[in-house]
Amino acid sequence: DYVLQGSNEQFDWLVVLDGHGIGRIANRLSAMPWNDMLIDHDDPTTLLTHINEHLIHDKNGYPQNNFGDGSTCSIIKVYRAENKLVVYWIGDSQIGIKLNSEYYHPSPHNVTNVSEMQRIKDTNIQTTETWKPVVLDNDLNISMELGTYILHNYKYNTDMMRDCKTKIVRNESLSMTRALGHKDGDVFATKQEFDTLELQYSPDDTLVVLAATDGLWDILSSNTDFIFTDIITTIEKNSNPVTMLLEFAESRWKASWNYHLPLPWRKHGDMPKKQRMPEYDDIGIAIYCIM
Secondary structure, X not given: OEEEXXXXXXXXXXXXXXXXXXXXXXXXXXXXXXXXXXXXXXXHHHHHHHHHHHHHEOOOOOEOEOOOOEEEEEEEEEEOOOOEEEEEEEOOOEEEEEEOOEEEOOOOOEOOOHXXXXXXXXXXXXXXXXXXXXXXXXXXXXXXEEEEEEXXXXXOOHHHHHHOOOOOOOEEEEOEOOOEEOEEOOEEOOOOOOEEEEEEOOOOOOEEEEEEOHHHHOOOOOOOHHHHHHHHHHHHOOOOHHHHHHHHHHHHHOOEEEEOOOHHHHHHOOOOEEEEOOOOOOXXXXXXXXX
């Protein structure tokens, strides 16, 4: 995971990357000149085109094959003079926003996103079921539930297939509907488009923006609003809220959980057993506050 930050005359910015696979895509993204890119490409479409132009080729200029390798990308831009918050995201890393008493949870690009899953269905992209962990509440109770993997197809055009007879059409099995990377040259397995959200605020408002990787969200239940209260309380105590959340997330990854049987198997009773997570995830957290 990578968390990048910067500021210029127009806006403050944060970028959160959660790499998966080999890690080459995330490494290359982390080394890009984000401040210049965000200034030069104010539109999310042109920004993503610019990003992908860097990812299509390797460092020697040859077409880059990144099958099985990719990254999420969450971008926060705060225009101070305009009192405007702009958010871009691609992949299943999540962003949470508290503006006064209102909470915003933009839908990540995974099976929880209803419109994305309808798009997958409409384009005849195949899916497969798999079991995945689910946190039941914030008292260390966990179980398993059925999840979905999407089998994204590489769609080579006719000319490419003719020029390379050994080309094999294949698919990528991913838990997300969009991501950066997962490409063969300029052919991408997933939809390449940022989702966006824009909010106005006033100088007297309380604004908290939390962008984090799965290392935080995967150890929380669906009720995450308490996190924003903890962030504000920590700041009021003159402590670092990022440090607080990092320690909180690490402690939960290493905790002993109460494992409950999946719902279909509980008809004969549920006797939870103590169980630890089989492995830990990297934790990437970025917070922006106006109080």
